[in-house]
Amino acid sequence: MASATTCGLIILGNSGVGKSFLANRLLDDDQAFESRFSARSVTRHTEWKNMSTPIGKYIYSVANIPGFVEANQKLIDENRHEIMKAFEQYPFSIVIFVFGNKGGRIPDEDLVAFMKINDAYQFPPESLLLIVNGILSNAPDDYEEKTAQMLEDFTHIDKSHICFIEKTTSEEDKHIIRHCLHEIIAKCEPTYHTKKHDIELIADEISRLKMEYRQRQDQLLAQEYEYSKRQQLNSTSNPIQTCHRLQQHHSISDTNEPIHESIDHNRRFHKTMEDNQTKHEQYVAHVEKLIHDVNNDNITQLAQQLENTTKQNSALIAQMSPPVTITYETERKTSSNRIKKRIGKVVTFVSNLVLGESQSPELEDYQTSRHDNN
Ligand SMILES: Nc1nc2c(ncn2[C@@H]2O[C@H](COP(=O)(O)OP(=O)(O)O)[C@@H](O)[C@H]2O)c(=O)[nH]1
Ligand SMILES: [Mg+2]
Incomplete structure (x- = not known):
């Protein structure tokens, strides 16, 4: 040997x-x-x-x-x-x-x-x-x-x-x-x-x-806690992988896996962005369904939902604030603007519906933009 x-x-x-x-x-x-x-x-x-x-x-x-x-x-x-x-x-x-x-x-x-x-x-x-x-x-x-x-x-x-x-x-x-x-x-x-x-x-x-x-340590820890709070709000699945204490090291090393899964902030932020975007798409699809089958009950329901969801979307947009790096900053703004723009159009359209102007130019505009996007 x-x-x-x-x-x-x-x-x-x-x-x-x-x-x-x-x-x-x-x-x-x-x-x-x-x-x-x-x-x-x-x-x-x-x-x-x-x-x-x-x-x-x-x-x-x-x-x-x-x-x-x-x-x-x-x-x-x-x-x-x-x-x-x-x-x-x-x-x-x-x-x-x-x-x-x-x-x-x-x-x-x-x-x-x-x-x-x-x-x-x-x-x-x-x-x-x-x-x-x-x-x-x-x-x-x-x-x-x-x-x-x-x-x-x-x-x-x-x-x-x-x-x-x-x-x-x-x-x-x-x-x-x-x-x-x-x-x-x-x-x-x-x-x-x-x-x-x-x-x-x-x-x-x-x-x-x-x-x-x-100060740096406090800042990074605050960022970390803020991130996990957001994760809890945004998803019930996909929990953050926990690290392993002494007793757990043994089994982990047996599998030859790293002690921690490395997830960088960019990737995690990107994931949050995608989750928020998916939620938004689902919401828009739901609203569209209601719009295509217009009756009084739907209009009331729609107005109520819009009020609630606009608040939720504002909260989601607010959550997209730092920690981010420059790489995704532009993307965040673009996405937020897109969400804001769409919400703005739907809100205008519903106000018109409630006021009785069902064939408003905003509806045509909104529907055209949806068709264009698809
Ligand atoms: N019980 C226990 N005592 C520890 C542990 N780590 C350090 N200590 C105790 O902490 C004190 C300082 O540790 P020492 O090894 O002398 O620190 P050093 O100055 O970095 O070499 C000693 O009384 C150690 O026995 C630990 O994991 N368990
Ligand atoms: Mg010593």
Whole structure:
């Protein structure tokens, strides 16, 4: 049997997010690296330990590195040197970046750390894994999906490389974590990492960056919740695929499917547009049927329905507001205008019908435009 190549498994993230805890799970040894609850960083210098069994064709040397973002410049500089040194030692590696969470939110300093380190190395996606650690078991079902979407939008790392690990409580959970981590790592491919420039972080810019990232995070999450609200309003079928927590990772990896289905905002917006357009077409067809069989009951019914549906259509049009990208902006306007134009014509026509002008020019105009469109 060919001997396995040794490569690096570099675990990054701020102090206290659970890097050493996860490294110990990978090594299946609680004592491998010191991992403890502490207000100060426990690890000041990088340590390496080899895994005893290969994952795929590689034996991984796991790096236990200090955090990155700290309150003072001296500690930040020490940390960034330790990180850059780790990549010099094992440039051929897989990178795991660990995010913590505070009451469900990704801490702003974790986003600062990732953006700064990723900016220096521009990690290729195949060798990068983002982990959100310490998820509480009572987190809402859609928590992972929304957070993964937010992280994908924020970092531009595909959701298939983002996973969530629940805060463990039992020895059995620790084994499940180990198993899942091994499976996820087997799906990654180590690559050579060379820095494009030094990792740079000035202590004085941290609070500005944190504020900026907090706003961005809030904006993306609000967008995500707004989108799912719209989805619930617009469809009863086709629910958003939920992400998979720790226990679910196992079965998902067995099928070799990505952890998350990647759906970008453009495609989703386009789908909403199509659904709304279909609803509108159905409505127009219904109205036409009533128009072709004119009697008093129909006219009253029609007037009532038009009033209701005009309100509904206004709401639908309002829903087509951002999040959108420029690509679909023109399409949205065109479609909204078309809907507005048609509704306008039907409303005028019904007013004329109610007033007794059944053969109004608007009807002819409306019917001609329908024939033209068909
Ligand atoms: N029970 C449990 N504790 C965790 C988990 N992740 C991290 N911790 C604890 O959080 C604290 C900080 O973790 P540590 O691995 O030292 O963080 P590091 O600074 O990133 O290396 C330690 O007390 C860990 O035992 C987890 O998933 N479950
Ligand atoms: Mg540690």
